[in-house]
Amino acid sequence: MSALMSKVKVKNPIVEMDGDEQARVMWHLIKRKLILPYMDINLKYFDLSIQNRDHTEDKITKDSALATLKYQVAIKCATITPDEARMKEFHLKKMWKSPNGTIRNILGGTVFREPIIIPKIPRLIKHWESPIIVGRHAFGDQYKAVDLKIPDEGTLQIGYKDKLDGEKSMERKVFEYPKRGGVVMIMYNTTDSIEDFAKASFELALKRNLPLFFATKNTILKNYDGYFKDLFQKIFKEQFEQRFDALGITYEHRLIDDMVAQMLKSKGGFILALKNYDGDVQSDIVAQGFGSLGLMTSVLITPDGKIFESEAAHGTVTRHFRKHQHGEETSTNSIASIFAWSRGIIQRGKLDSTPDVVRFGQWLEKSTIDTVQIDNIMTKDLALLLGKTSRSSYVTTEEFIEAVKNRLDKELKKFNEQKNSKAKL
Ligand SMILES: NC(=O)C1=CN([C@@H]2O[C@H](COP(=O)(O)OP(=O)(O)OC[C@H]3O[C@@H](n4cnc5c(N)ncnc54)[C@H](OP(=O)(O)O)[C@@H]3O)[C@@H](O)[C@H]2O)C=CC1
Ligand SMILES: O=C(O)CCC(=O)C(=O)O
Structure with missing residues (x-):
């Protein structure tokens, strides 16, 4: 950057959640090359690497979520969710829960995943002309479930004890396990969270002027998924139907198996709201269908629009990191990680009413897309x-x-030249 250009001043802090492996490698490069030289920014840094989560007994993850509630805007790098192999690899004290699950449970809200469309990059699913935005409920279900191994023959029961009214308490026999037992999972959700999920989805449909679908398996999970379906329908009728009609957009509930088949046949151009696990899986299918996991953005927004966390939808890209660890060259797509930064910066600028901060975020996105579209420079997945x-x-x-840095410098130079020539007139 030219010495004549001053850094863009960011009024309020952004919470930065660092992560693991190849995602962390890219994160640091982006910060050093594309952010710090251009922005005067107060980053509240939380190191969510697996080593530091283990060291702090996962307190760091909760602290980062609480800081997000305080400062309203967070950007997150992908993190490892440990399994047995990771326990051994990092000599962990415990198989810590998914940091994404922990953070999303503290913040609430809905995760919306949207592909970055670069015109020259052909889509795997060629007739997907417009984005498909996947709205993923970010609370409960499998991500907060209690799952247990059942050692042997025996009876499984569940019970609910009402806090105030014993009449409402219930007990159910679930299953008689045969010899050698098996497994069980109990998951839950709350009326408040499902209603918030519905409202956030309807609001986004209105904001983006796109039809909304919500898909569940209510024919099988009559009480669980049926409750989601009914709450969506009630909130739509009571609070959103008229505004949808005015815009000429629609809301529809579909069975999830029908929906995914329809989605594959469609041209795109809609929002698909899904429960937590369905959204996790389907958003990766949508990302790949649009080209690459490296082109999928992910933002978590609370229904009141106040809390915002952005990240790339992909993980820590372990296979590429193994090469990096061995000193081999890698060609990992950093576009979604750059957009994690830019979307957070744009949100900060909007909340603070600082248009120059918003503009910088938009330049960063344009420079990234133009690097591929105009300069024809890209990583291996796109090639x-x-x-x-x-x-x-x-x-x-x-x-x-x-x-991308070269493109960004060109963009800034052009802007400054235009500004200076206007000032001279
Ligand atoms: N939000 C988060 O924090 C998430 C974290 N994770 C964590 O990430 C770790 C690794 O998970 P994994 O299942 O391998 O999933 P990843 O999304 O990290 O990677 C899977 C594969 O997708 C391709 N890919 C993903 N991102 C990119 C990219 N930016 N550029 C190019 N190719 C890409 C690569 O394919 P190829 O090798 O063929 O090039 C890669 O090996 C796990 O520990 C998991 O817990 C997983 C998902 C989300
Ligand atoms: O947190 C995890 O382990 C998985 C998260 C994930 O897959 C996602 O955010 O898409």
């Missing part, structure tokens, strides 16, 4: 989508971020 396999058709992880 492969264009049918190119030669080494010269793609750049390394580091070279791509450097190329």
Whole structure:
């Protein structure tokens, strides 16, 4: 950046949640090359690496979520959710829960995943012309479930004890396990959270002027999914139907198996609200259908629009990190991680009413897309989508971020020249 250009001042802090592996490698490069040279920004830093979560007994994860409630805007790098193999790899004290689950349970809200469309990148599903935004309920279900191994023959029962009225308490026999037992999972959700999920989904449909679908398996889970379906319908009728009609957009509940088949046949251009686990899985299918996991953005928004957390939808890209650890070159797509930063910056600017901060976030996004679309510089995943396999058709992880920096510098130079020439007139 030229010495004549001053840094963009960000009025209020952004919570930064650092992560693991290749995602962390990209995160640090983005921060060092694309953010800190241009922005005067107070980042409230939380190191959510697996090592630090273990060291702090996962307190760091809760602290980062509480800081997000305080400062309203957070950006998150992908993190490892440990399993047995990770326990051994990092000598962990405990198999810590998913940090995403912990954070989303503290913040509440809905996760909306939207692909970044770069015109020249062909889509795996070629007739998907417009984005499909997946709205994922971010509270409860499998992510807060109690799952147990059942050792042997025996009876499984569940019980609910009402706090005030014993009449409402209930007990159910669930299953008689045969010899050698099996497994069980108990998951839950709350009326408040489901209603918030519905409202956030309807609000986004209105904001984006897109039809909304909500898909569940209510024919099988009559009480569980049926309750979600009924609450959505009630809130739609009472609070949103007239506004949907005025815009000419629709809301419909579909069975999830029918919905995913319809989605594959569609041209895109709608919002699909899904329960927590369904949204997790389907958003990866949508990401791949639009091209690459590296092109999928993810933001968590509370129904009142006050709390915002942005991240890339992909994970820590372990396979690429193994190469990085061995000193081999990598070509990992950093676009969704750059957008995690830019979306957080834009939200901060909007909340603070600082248009120059919003503008910087938009420049960063434009520069990233133009690097691929105009300069024809891209990582291997995108080159492969264009049918190119030669080494010269793609750049390394580091070279791509450097190329975005060059574009960003050009964009800033152009803006400053225009500003100066206007000032001279
Ligand atoms: N939000 C979060 O924090 C999430 C964290 N995770 C965690 O991430 C870790 C790894 O999970 P994993 O299942 O491997 O999922 P990942 O999303 O990290 O990667 C799966 C594969 O998708 C491709 N891919 C993903 N992102 C990119 C990218 N930016 N550029 C190019 N290719 C990409 C790669 O394919 P290829 O190797 O063919 O190039 C990669 O090996 C796990 O520990 C998991 O817990 C997982 C999901 C979300
Ligand atoms: O938190 C996890 O372990 C998985 C999260 C995830 O897959 C996602 O955010 O898409």
